[in-house]
Amino acid sequence: MSQEPDLLTRRHFLRTSILGAALSWTVPIFVERTFSLLNAEAAETATQIATGKDHPILVVLQLAGGNDGLNALVPFADDLYYRDRPTINIPRDKVLSLDGYVGFNPRMAPLKNLFDQGKLAVIQGVGYPNPNRSHFRSTEIWQTASDADKYVKTGWIGRYFDNCCAGEDPTVGVTIGSQLPQTFTAEKNTGIAMTPGGRLGFGKEADASEQQVFNELNGITQDHDLTSGASIGSINGPSEPTLSAVEYLQRTALDAQVGTDKIEAILKRTKPEAVYPKTPLGNELSLIARLISGGLPTRVYYASQGGYDTHNAQENSHNNLLGQLADALSAFSSDLTSKGIWDRVLVMTFSEFGRRVAENASKGTDHGTAAPMFICGGTVKPGLYGNHPSLSKLDQGDLIHTVDFRAVYTTVLNRWMKAPASKILGHDFAALSFV
Amino acid sequence: MLSQLSKEKWTYDTAAHLAARAGFGESPSRLEQWTHQGMEATVQELLHPANDTTPPPSCVVPNQFAELRERVQEATSPEGQVQARQALRQATNQQLYGLINWWTQRMLTTPAPLIEKMTLFWHGHFATSGFKVRSSYKLWQQNETFRQHALGNFATLTKAISRDPGMMVYLDLATSHAEHPNENFARELMELFTLGEGNYSEADIKESARAFTGYRIDRFEQFRFVKNQFDGGNKTFLQQSGNWNGDKIIDIILKQPVAAKFISSKLWKFFAYEDPDSQLIEKLAELFRQNYEIRPLLETIFSSEEFYSQHARNAIVKCPVQYVVESGRTLGVNIPSGRTLFAVYQRLGQVPFYPPNVKGWDGGKSWINTATLTFRYQLARQLVLGIRLVNEPQPAKPRLAAPSAEPSPLAQASPSAQTSPTTQTASSTALNVVRLPALPVDQLVTAEDRKDPEAVVRKICARAFQTTPDPQLFDRILAVAKLKPLPLADDAIRDLVALMMMTPNYQVC
Numbered sequence: 024m025s026q027e028p029d030l031l032t033r034r035h036f037l038r039t040s041i042l043g044a045a046l047s048w049t050v051p052i053f054v055e056r057t058f059s060l061l062n063a064e065a066a067e068t069a070t071q072i073a074t075g076k077d078h079p080i081l082v083v084l085q086l087a088g089g090n091d092g093l094n095a096l097v098p099f100a101d102d103l104y105y106r107d108r109p110t111i112n113i114p115r116d117k118v119l120s121l122d123g124y125v126g127f128n129p130r131m132a133p134l135k136n137l138f139d140q141g142k143l144a145v146i147q148g149v150g151y152p153n154p155n156r157s158h159f160r161s162t163e164i165w166q167t168a169s170d171a172d173k174y175v176k177t178g179w180i181g182r183y184f185d186n187c188c189a190g191e192d193p194t195v196g197v198t199i200g201s202q203l204p205q206t207f208t209a210e211k212n213t214g215i216a217m218t219p220g221g222r223l224g225f226g227k228e229a230d231a232s233e234q235q236v237f238n239e240l241n242g243i244t245q246d247h248d249l250t251s252g253a254s255i256g257s258i259n260g261p262s263e264p265t266l267s268a269v270e271y272l273q274r275t276a277l278d279a280q281v282g283t284d285k286i287e288a289i290l291k292r293t294k295p296e297a298v299y300p301k302t303p304l305g306n307e308l309s310l311i312a313r314l315i316s317g318g319l320p321t322r323v324y325y326a327s328q329g330g331y332d333t334h335n336a337q338e339n340s341h342n343n344l345l346g347q348l349a350d351a352l353s354a355f356s357s358d359l360t361s362k363g364i365w366d367r368v369l370v371m372t373f374s375e376f377g378r379r380v381a382e383n384a385s386k387g388t389d390h391g392t393a394a395p396m397f398i399c400g401g402t403v404k405p406g407l408y409g410n411h412p413s414l415s416k417l418d419q420g421d422l423i424h425t426v427d428f429r430a431v432y433t434t435v436l437n438r439w440m441k442a443p444a445s446k447i448l449g450h451d452f453a454a455l456s457f458v
Numbered sequence: 459m460l461s462q463l464s465k466e467k468w469t470y471d472t473a474a475h476l477a478a479r480a481g482f483g484e485s486p487s488r489l490e491q492w493t494h495q496g497m498e499a500t501v502q503e504l505l506h507p508a509n510d511t512t513p514p515p516s517c518v519v520p521n522q523f524a525e526l527r528e529r530v531q532e533a534t535s536p537e538g539q540v541q542a543r544q545a546l547r548q549a550t551n552q553q554l555y556g557l558i559n560w561w562t563q564r565m566l567t568t569p570a571p572l573i574e575k576m577t578l579f580w581h582g583h584f585a586t587s588g589f590k591v592r593s594s595y596k597l598w599q600q601n602e603t604f605r606q607h608a609l610g611n612f613a614t615l616t617k618a619i620s621r622d623p624g625m626m627v628y629l630d631l632a633t634s635h636a637e638h639p640n641e642n643f644a645r646e647l648m649e650l651f652t653l654g655e656g657n658y659s660e661a662d663i664k665e666s667a668r669a670f671t672g673y674r675i676d677r678f679e680q681f682r683f684v685k686n687q688f689d690g691g692n693k694t695f696l697q698q699s700g701n702w703n704g705d706k707i708i709d710i711i712l713k714q715p716v717a718a719k720f721i722s723s724k725l726w727k728f729f730a731y732e733d734p735d736s737q738l739i740e741k742l743a744e745l746f747r748q749n750y751e752i753r754p755l756l757e758t759i760f761s762s763e764e765f766y767s768q769h770a771r772n773a774i775v776k777c778p779v780q781y782v783v784e785s786g787r788t789l790g791v792n793i794p795s796g797r798t799l800f801a802v803y804q805r806l807g808q809v810p811f812y813p814p815n816v817k818g819w820d821g822g823k824s825w826i827n828t829a830t831l832t833f834r835y836q837l838a839r840q841l842v843l844g845i846r847l848v849n850e851p852q853p854a855k856p857r858l859a860a861p862s863a864e865p866s867p868l869a870q871a872s873p874s875a876q877t878s879p880t881t882q883t884a885s886s887t888a889l890n891v892v893r894l895p896a897l898p899v900d901q902l903v904t905a906e907d908r909k910d911p912e913a914v915v916r917k918i919c920a921r922a923f924q925t926t927p928d929p930q931l932f933d934r935i936l937a938v939a940k941l942k943p944l945p946l947a948d949d950a951i952r953d954l955v956a957l958m959m960m961t962p963n964y965q966v967c
Contacts, residue, residue: 156645156660157645157649157655158815158816158817159649159815159817160649160655193828200829201805201806201807201827201829201830201833202807202814202824202827203824203827215827215828215829216827216828216829216830217828217829218805218829218833223828223831223832223835224835225835225839225956225957225960226839226956232937232938232941233938233953233957236934236935236937236938236957237957237960239934240931240934240935240957240960240961240962240963241960241961241962242962267772267773268772268773268774268775268823268962268965268966269772269962269963269966271823271826272775272826272831272962272965272966273962275826275827275828275831276831276962278828279828279829279831279832282828283828283832334630334640334642335630335633383638383640384633384634384635384637384638384640385630385633385638385640389640389641389642390641419660
């Protein structure tokens with residue numbers, strides 16, 4: 024009875040899923056057992072079955088490279104800002120003031136509009152104790168939600184999948200692009216990475232015997248049509264490290280067939296209802312909007328924008344990045360508003376760290392610590408949260424964080440995703456009130 | 459010392475295992491020869507190969523596009539500047555595509571596969587990206603430096619890389635000076651290149667950054683030391699005080715016992731398997747620590763019983779470069795060039811000269827996810843059948859820490875120069891269709907073989923899988939072959955090759 028839902032059971036489940044009865048080796052008793060196993064697991068973990076129609080959706084947006092928070096959310100009323108950044112500051116009269124002390128970079132005007140419409144919250148001074156200034160380590164800390172001196176293998180969203188989405192199909196998490204972020208690393212279900220136009224199969228011209236052998240060699244033994252539309256498409260295998268390389272490949276082939284067919288079907292019947300900027304981020308968000316409106320049972324989407332590692336001559340490049348971010352988010356918000364689903368979506372940005380307060384000799388900024396996070400969505404409680412870090416009381420030239428990033432995650436998990444945050448994060452953090 | 463593989467355990471399969479790991483696979487006749495000559499002779503052949511006479515790429519001219527750069531500087535209108543920038547970007551991208559193509563071709567044909575495999579290893583280790591460096595000359599120079607020291611001395615290589623103009627741009631060493639030392643290189647030198655995280659302090663980073671000041675690049679894109687930009691003061695680094703320069707910092711680093719372990723472990727994981735036990739690594743590190751010579755370390759690895767153990771077999775997922783090169787080298791499929799090759803590598807998840815960040819590629823199972831596996835299978839069919847190769851203008855975007863905001867070459871240069879210039883409309887839905895010749899089948903099988911499905915499957919399996927395939931896998935492919943009319947036609951054989959390439963087994967070695 025305490026049989027683990029391993030790779031074998033998962034494949035058997037797919038083989039024996041309702042329509043799988045057409046395949047000759049179906050064992051009806053196994054169907055029953057698999058369902059009871061699923062139900063048992065669902066009961067234990069409060070599985071949230073997603074229908075694709077009404078569950079809340081989170082979009083995690085990574086600003087990769089370390090966003091210079093001080094030139095995005097500018098403390099323009101503080102003379103120390105202008106003293107420490109003599110050449111790369113945002114002039115006081117250009118800043119889009121939010122509260123008389125801080126304001127947005129002028130290239131973020133579309134986000135100022137969202138803020139004014141009450142669709143955007145800004146969390147100031149987000150970081151963590153004993154900050155690490157390595158891109159990789161700090162990204163890992165943000166992605167796994169660990170303490171700075173602890174190493175955790177799974178991602179915080181991956182643990183959400185494990186805890187709340189057991190037995191759901193692999194599209195529960197979708198990342199656009201060809202790399203899965205560590206945020207999604209899970210014991211059971213890691214979600215999928217997708218690029219448009221991909222379908223896994225032997226090819227349209229293949230005859231039946233070739234297609235069958237292809238499926239067998241890849242460990243795919245269900246007819247892929249069987250699972251389309253079903254929200255309990257698969258039981259996922261055990262944690263990846265225990266799989267051999269070949270087993271891991273078989274599992275991925277299965278996920279690809281289950282996931283990409285469904286996605287391609289949605290892309291055929293949806294289109295954007297806003298004009299997106301022709302940037303990589305604009306394309307990603309446009310795609311995500313279509314998948315949401317098409318009813319993909321995805322809880323968490325992951326997108327990213329790179330280029331924030333501005334050590335050198337940062338003025339133009341950083342402003343452009345912020346402009347691209349604001350334009351893309353603004354289009355996303357109009358698109359989802361037109362589609363009538365903006366109320367179901369929450370976008371959360373993060374970056375591995377902010378940057379040093381003082382500019383460097385190359386008219387750029389080096390790796391620092393705390394930075395703001397931006398949260399937008401149809402039902403977000405707008406405004407500024409947390410205190411802006413002091414520019415006079417620094418730790419070795421760096422800002423001291425005022426909000427722990429895991430308090431933000433706690434808010435998102437508890438209040439938005441209705442998930443047990445303390446179990447997923449392993450600590451209790453007081454939630455904020457932006458949701 | 460690790461125990462050596464005994465003579466009677468050296469077989470065709472061990473030779474094939476070595477060929478895939480220490481290189482990019484070999485032809486069956488070469489593997490027969492290796493089987494016959496024994497392990498020692500084969501390992502020596504890999505470690506002391508014949509000269510590779512590939513000429514340098516045509517794109518390697520220092521300070522190229524100086525005129526285009528001037529046009530950007532001197533543009534009088536914003537539109538003029540945008541145009542000049544675009545012209546410079548496109549010209550630079552074309553050169554970088556040429557460089558990627560050049561190295562791919564070299565790996566395909568080289569008589570010194572281990573040198574190229576180690577060049578690829580060092581490229582991933584001392585990662586430097588064309589996204590930021592934007593000079594095919596600098597990246598080619600760096601590639602030659604990796605090749606020159608591929609099997610040489612790690613201390614010498616590390617010092618050479620600290621003065622390498624590509625690296626100096628990538629990690630901002632070229633703009634670091636005594637008053638404001640830039641810490642980027644100093645940090646990664648310890649975190650990623652030599653010691654690993656946790657084996658030094660933030661203070662060590664600050665102090666060593668001072669020692670790497672005064673490094674400059676001249677207008678011929680060569681290293682130059684500028685003494686008055688150098689901080690010659692006293693520095694305390696890893697508990698030792700002195701007026702250290704950069705080379706001395708590297709010497710002090712390599713005296714740390716953990717350094718030899720860090721590199722030995724990374725090499726073992728690259729060549730053998732991902733989870734070595736600590737005793738094995740300690741034995742390798744003991745040897746490596748003596749003088750940081752790479753050749754004896756590799757000789758030990760490739761001669762060890764552990765390297766050929768069942769645990770090591772089929773345990774490594776081929777990286778995209780190996781997937782592409784090995785398919786060309788062993789099966790003879792035609793490999794695309796230019797921007798198409800760039801796009802192929804991009805969708806497979808590894809573009810040479812464009813690592814995603816300074817950490818290089820994560821490798822291992824992370825090569826494979828639903829998107830990359832789907833593309834591998836689509837590509838296999840296209841390479842073999844020679845049907846169209848479709849480039850979707852996918853935005854190139856490193857997942858992490860892109861060091862510059864330079865847009866992807868794919869994002870702007872829409873359909874490439876290989877197709878009609880009238881399609882240069884930068885539309886995001888435009889597809890770039892390139893035709894490649896199909897796999898030449900006559901190189902794989904004789905007319906006689908074509909009458910016997912089993913002979914055909916045996917011959918192409920030997921090339922595709924190198925080692926003897928799993929009997930079940932063999933039988934299933936044979937079953938498909940037996941359904942086809944005899945003698946087997948070119949396209950029937952191509953179907954079988956594609957089927958083999960579209961299996962989990964083909965993705966591993």
